[in-house]
Each structure stands twice: as C-alpha cells, then as structure tokens.
C-alpha cells in the first residue's frame with residue numbers, strides 16, 4: 240500500500256508527513272506527529288475529545304482522513320496557549336474546576352475557542368448547544384459552562 | 399485486490415474520468431464528502447479497501463447560486479456553511495433547519511446534505527425536507543448530467559439510483575415565490591445528537607387571502623425510504639390551513655406511515671407522532687408563508 244505525502248500547517252508551523260490513505264487525522268496527529276493532546280474517546284464522532292480546528296472550523300479529527308489535511312490550517316490544543324502562558328480559556332477552566340480526569344478537556348477547550356471566536360458573548364443556551372458534541376463523564380457540565388462564561392467576560396474585558 | 403487510495407479531483411469531468419477508470423480496472427470507489435458516515439462505517443461494518451474520491455474539491459459541487467427562479471446548492475457544502483448563509487436560511491428555513499439538526503457543531507462542520515441523501519438512511523433528516531421543497535438531484539454521469547426528483551433517488555435502506563460511475567453534483571430547488579415557505583421537524587428523545595424517531599417536512603403556498611394553493615408533505619423514518627404524502631397535501635390545499643385541515647393532514651401521514659418497532663419507538667407510537675409532526679410543521683410553514 241502506498242503512503243501519501245501531505246503538507247499542511249499545524250499551529251502555524253509548516254508540517255509534512257506520510258500517512259496511509261485511510262488513516263484518520265486523529266491517528267496521525269497522535270501517532271505519527273506526537274501531538275497527543277488531542278484525545279480519542281470514541282472514534283465515531285460522538286464525544287468530541289478529538290476536536291480540532293480546520294481552517295478555523297470545529298471538526299472531529301477522528302472523522303477526517305489525514306490526507307484531507309493537505310493545504311489547510313490546523314489548530315490543535317497544543318496551539319491554544321500563547322508564548323507567555325495559558326490561554327484565558329485554559330485558565331478559566333482551571334479556576335472554575337471545569338475538569339476532573341481531563342480526558343475531555345482538550346476537546347472542550349478547542350470547542351470553546353471556536354465558539355468565542357465566532358460569538359464573543361454567547362448566552363447559556365447557545366453555549367450548551369454548541370458544546371452538545373463534547374461529552375464529559377466527570378464534571379456534570381455546569382462548571383464547564385461557568386468557565387466558558389468567565390472566559391467570555393475576561394476576553395471582552397481584555398479586548 | 400488493491401489497497402486504499404485517495405483522489406481529490408477539482409472538476410466534475412476529472413471526477414467522472416476517475417470513476418470510469420476505476421470501474422474498468424475493477425477498483426472499488428467511494429465518494430467522500432464530510433466523511434461523517436463514511437469513516438464511521440469504515441471502522442465498523444465495511445472495512446474493505448477502496449479508492450476515496452473526495453467531492454469537496456470539485457468546483458461544481460461547491461457552487462451555490464441563488465437565481466430568480468431556482469437555487470442551485472452544491473452537494474459538497476457543509477451544513478455549518480449553509481447555516482451561515484442568511485439569505486439561504488430565510489429562503490429555505492425548513493431545509494436549512496434539517497441540515498442544522500445533523501449531529502453536533504463538530505459534525506455540522508463537515509456533514510453535507512448530499513452525503514445525508516446519498517447515505518440513504520431511512521432516518522436521514524434532510525431527505526423529507528428536500529422532498530417537501532421540491533429539490534431535484536443533479537447527477538453527473540458519463541453520458542451527461544441527469545436530473546432525478548429527490549423522492550425517486552433513494553431506492554431502499556442504504557441504496558439509491560447512483561451507478562458506480564456517477565455522483566451527485568447538487569440540488570436544483572425552485573426558489574420559493576410569493577407566500578411560499580417550508581418547515582421540518584423531527585422527534586428525538588433527547589434535545590441533541592440522536593437519530594430521528596420520525597420526521598416531517600412541509601412546504602406550502604398561500605394566496606393573498608391566506609388560502610393554501612400548493613403543498614407538499616414528506617415523512618421520514620417511518621418506512622424504508624422517506625415518503626411523499628399526497629393525501630396530506632390534498633388536505634391542506636384549498637383551506638386556510640386551519641386546525642381541521644392540519645388534523646386531516648396529520649391523519650393522512652399517520653395512515654401512510656409503515657414504520658417498524660425498534661428501540662426508538664413502536665409502530666403505534668411512530669404512526670401517532672409522525673401525524674403530530676405533520677400538523678406542527680404544517681402550522682410553522684403556514685405562519686412563515688403568511689409572514690412573507
């Protein structure tokens with residue numbers, strides 16, 4: 240089986256890799272590229288642990304072929320923090336105890352980033368619907384919603 | 399037997415050539431749109447090697463034209479993108495809402511209406527909505543483009559009229575004129591992320607006095623394919639779409655439905671609920687049409 244050469248941009252770095260045509264982007268991120276922040280919960284699109292941004296759009300990396308990443312801009316959880324430390328969203332998740340085991344957290348944070356980029360001031364219903372594709376078995380979601388609201392406030396204050 | 403391969407043609411002509419070449423070489427091909435059905439199925443029920451032919455780079459399948467009489471919607475446009483198009487959303491709210499019901503934010507970032515139809519599940523949410531608004535499928539074929547009304551596209555559970563050398567380019571949808579509007583509703587036990595127990599799409603036209611002059615009703619997840627319900631449309635036409643007319647339309651949908659009993663609902667339950675959805679979608683379409 241012949242491998243495919245893919246060139247793409249991940250977290251603003253140009254990246255080239257070889258992959259099988261049927262490998263998922265999630266598998267290549269974690270296993271070929273060592274970007275293990277993106278998690279696998281289900282591999283069927285149900286849990287959102289594998290969320291990444293493709294040209295700014297939130298998608299499940301388990302449901303995208305790695306070959307489809309040719310020439311796109313990818314953002315993974317590793318690209319969310321800045322050079323000078325955690326992103327506001329990450330900080331607010333910590334402050335609000337919006338994580339316990341943490342397996343769902345990278346996906347939630349990437350999804351929150353996508354939401355606040357699109358809608359800086361979402362109401363609670365919007366937040367809950369937007370995050371409906373991210374499952375968490377630990378927190379009961381309320382603390383996550385508070386962390387998103389606090390992130391929105393802080394980002395508005397900074398802007 | 400070959401392995402897996404991936405092709406990303408940029409024109410319908412290149413895609414057709416790739417499909418024909420693979421067919422003569424005996425290679426299995428599969429069109430790939432958002433991949434939200436393809437990848438899930440590749441990991442569970444259908445692991446065999448194939449050549450993926452990506453529709454997302456085909457120019458014709460990405461086109462969106464809103465003409466005076468007709469809307470052309472490319473098969474490769476993701477649901478999230480359709481939802482961000484305010485003009486389209488106000489023109490065909492029922493169809494766009496159906497696309498918006500598919501999965502989560504993440505799924506909508508990839509999933510297409512074309513993929514929903516070509517996957518040909520009895521519960522595909524956009525199928526009754528496409529049928530109700532009169533969508534015609536434009537199929538690229540080696541002999542030239544073919545046009546098939548959506549209600550004739552799906553032939554059974556997971557099967558449709560496409561040949562291995564053909565693919566879906568997009569949909570031609572009559573541009574709603576005057577007081578014409580559509581609506582789609584589905585029932586699921588949760589508020590998000592589930593497969594329809596049943597669904598109903600209604601499109602109708604009112605004259606200036608509020609009398610219904612045209613209607614189309616389609617129901618989903620209550621038979622092996624989405625059904626057109628001519629008796630429900632007939633019950634609405636010539637009325638003010640009042641409670642009595644809506645009740646008659648509901649009864650027509652319940653009577654035509656041939657559902658199965660499974661974990662999502664029994665035959666009796668589905669027949670009842672599909673009637674209720676027909677009534678409610680009819681009322682929404684009426685109110686939308688009246689407001690135009």
Ligand SMILES: Cc1cc2nc3c(=O)[nH]c(=O)nc-3n(C[C@H](O)[C@H](O)[C@H](O)COP(=O)(O)OP(=O)(O)OC[C@H]3O[C@@H](n4cnc5c(N)ncnc54)[C@H](O)[C@@H]3O)c2cc1C
Pocket residue numbers: 283284285428429430431432433434435436437438453459473474499500501502505508509510511512513514515516517521522523524560564565566567591592593594
């Ligand atoms: C978590 C989750 C939730 C979901 N929720 C829903 C839901 O609520 N309602 C619902 O209806 N569905 C749902 N789905 C199923 C799926 O997302 C939809 O059917 C979606 O519309 C498929 O579109 P796609 O672009 O991803 O198709 P793909 O997976 O790319 O393709 C689906 C099928 O269509 C074929 N195909 C695609 N495009 C073309 C073309 N242009 N020409 C010819 N063949 C083509 C493919 O070969 C394949 O057989 C869900 C899926 C997941 C994973």
Ligand code: FES
Pocket residue numbers: 278279280281282283284285286287288289290299300301302
């Ligand atoms: S691992 Fe992708 S959605 Fe669960």
Ligand code: FES
Pocket residue numbers: 337338339340341342343344374375376377378
């Ligand atoms: S913190 Fe454990 S799954 Fe969310």
